Amino acid sequence: MMTPRENAMAIFRHEQPDYYGDFMNAMQLVPDPVLLEGMIPQDGQPYADAWGTVWKFMPGAPGRHPYITEENKVIKDIERWEEYLKVPSLEGLDFTQAQKVADQTDRREKFVGFMFSGGLFERSHFLMGMEDALMNYMEYPDEMKALLRVVADYKIAYIKLMAEKIHPDVIFYHDDWGSKQNVFLPPAVWRDIIKPLQQEISDTIHNCGMIYMHHADCICQPIVRDMVELGIDIWQGVIAQNDIVEIQRITEGKLAMVGGVDGPKIDLEGMSEELIRQEARRAIDTYCPAGRFYPGIPNGQCYNKRNDAIVKDELEKYGREFALKHPI
Secondary structure, three states: OOOHHHHHHHHHOOOOOOOOOOHHHHEEEEOOHHHHHOOOOOOOOOEEOOOOOEEEOOOOOOOOEEOOOOOOOOOOOHHHHHHHOOOOOOOOOOOHHHHHHHHHOOOOOOEEEEEEOOOHHHHHHHHHOHHHHHHHHHHOHHHHHHHHHHHHHHHHHHHHHHHHHOOOOEEEEEOOOEOOOOEOOOHHHHHHHHHHHHHHHHHHHHHOOOEEEEEOOOOOHHHHHHHHHHOOOEEEEEOOOOOHHHHHHHOOOOOEEEEEOOHHHHOOOOOOHHHHHHHHHHHHHHHHHHOOEEEEOOOOOOOOHHHHHHHHHHHHHHHHHHHHHOOO
């Protein structure tokens, strides 16, 4: 019997797995010292992070969200961004908890993963708000390139530091490049401003001997060939609003993917158990035949606990059944 790590690598290598399951189940995430320093109480009050971005964590919400106004936005004028931007220091970070979790993880059983949040695009709109960011990408591309050069240098330095201190097997890099309808930026703009810096980040991850798994639970279909060119090993968060079968065709199996279950569709109070299980089976039947696919909920879970338990139970059972009935 394969360990979760061995099974995940079998899928990655297009070899016969014991079962088709979510890659996340084969990975132990270590605490991020930067995120730990920036944790805020769930009281709905505003708190600034190390970059100066203000956040709120509303009672009952699944997580914190940026709370950006005209008064508190960090960068108020993109042409003067250097006057406003203060890059946090990486000196003195406490890796104790991350090291403890990494040391306690049997890497023969599971990957050690580091969740790397706030990618280039996300950090840009955290600093100035989404409306300003989208306008600035279009109207001030040179200024945005210069700003993101600094942000990318910070990201690259942190990846190297984490590799030195912990050496994760996987960098779980977060940057949502779109919504459920489309990518946020015209692909030509994304390719001009984001892609070259993202290439440096990808190269750093690989030069440190780690897997690059990119989280984007959104539409990325217009740029999936670019994702292959960047060297992204695994795209985590593939929502069903993408034409996943077409993506598998045009990327020629070069991009492993995690997701496929339409989480919001089944995350509804009172939904029948059979419809929930049907969605899990649909994802496996539709996307696993092409290989290198890990069926799962793109954002990780249904918020309705009953529905979450049902869909994950079906994924586990049917994922094993499918692997047996469809040998490679």
